[in-house]
Amino acid sequence: PSTTKTYASRAELHSNPTAKRLLGIMERKQSNLCVSVDVTTAEEVLEVVRRVGKSVCMVKTHCDIISDFSKAFVDEITRLSDEMDFIIFEDRKFADIGNTVTLQYASGSHTIASWSHLTNAHPLPGPGIISGLASVGVPLGRALLLLAEMSSKDNLATGHYTREAVRMAREAGPEFVVGFIAMSRVDQEGAKEGEDFLVMTPGVGLHSAGDKMGQQYRTPREVVYDSGCDVIIVGRGIYGIKGGEEKVKEEAERYRKEGWAAYEERLGR
Ligand code: BMP
Numbered sequence: 250p251s252t253t254k255t256y257a258s259r260a261e262l263h264s265n266p267t268a269k270r271l272l273g274i275m276e277r278k279q280s281n282l283c284v285s286v287d288v289t290t291a292e293e294v295l296e297v298v299r300r301v302g303k304s305v306c307m308v309k310t311h312c313d314i315i316s317d318f319s320k321a322f323v324d325e326i327t328r329l330s331d332e333m334d335f336i337i338f339e340d341r342k343f344a345d346i347g348n349t350v351t352l353q354y355a356s357g358s359h360t361i362a363s364w365s366h367l368t369n370a371h372p373l374p375g376p377g378i379i380s381g382l383a384s385v386g387v388p389l390g391r392a393l394l395l396l397a398e399m400s401s402k403d404n405l406a407t408g409h410y411t412r413e414a415v416r417m418a419r420e421a422g423p424e425f426v427v428g429f430i431a432m433s434r435v436d437q438e439g440a441k442e443g444e445d446f447l448v449m450t451p452g453v454g455l456h457s458a459g460d461k462m463g464q465q466y467r468t469p470r471e472v473v474y475d476s477g478c479d480v481i482i483v484g485r486g487i488y489g490i491k492g493g494e495e496k497v498k499e500e501a502e503r504y505r506k507e508g509w510a511a512y513e514e515r516l517g518r
Pocket of ligand 1: 285287311340398399400401430451452453454464482483484485486
């Protein structure tokens, strides 16, 4: 199973260039931390990225909350991703028919496929959503995650729905679909020889159990060691910490260390 292998050795099981690069970065930077930068101006996003960039394997954006999203912003975050060595994950959560998501991914004011290495989709509409996104993303070397589970209280992505999400990913093959947003090792049941999925997990925080709108938090160790997930996604726990620039940096390092220690513990090191 994926949980007993190193990130470096798993890179070789992937043909998708984004998945390969991500696993390489994780090993190089000893980081399974993704920071979710949910702030609402381009300059604020870039500030947070400059602070946490050294500690992360990936930066997650919601480009539709940035009031002054522009080509200049894209150029700068792309430059930082090269310089500081991290993957850009636009958390778009596509959820429409194939034809529409193709347009949403390639066009509009955000042209997500042109700059985001990784994005995600709800499996709700069926396999057409994957073929639509793949028609744009594959030629660019991009990758996709399916949302198999969610972190929020009483969400509907459970049981049969989760199993169907995993089945859909297996049927699509590894060229574009490289993993899941999930709270647990959803790919354990029915795993095929030689397959490897990346399980990325939001709802991670050390300071509180949740928020007033249903978010639920677990610790890096619960996510990586107890549940066997691969990447911890932390938002407010890092960018929302009070105490200024240095404090944000320190907090990112703290999550990186906790996430990495849980991974090493999982490998039995
Ligand atoms: P925070 O750590 O501040 O709660 O942020 C979590 C981030 O992860 C948000 O950007 C949210 O959109 C995303 N997310 C989530 O919280 N739960 C999910 O199930 C899927 C998500 O993408």
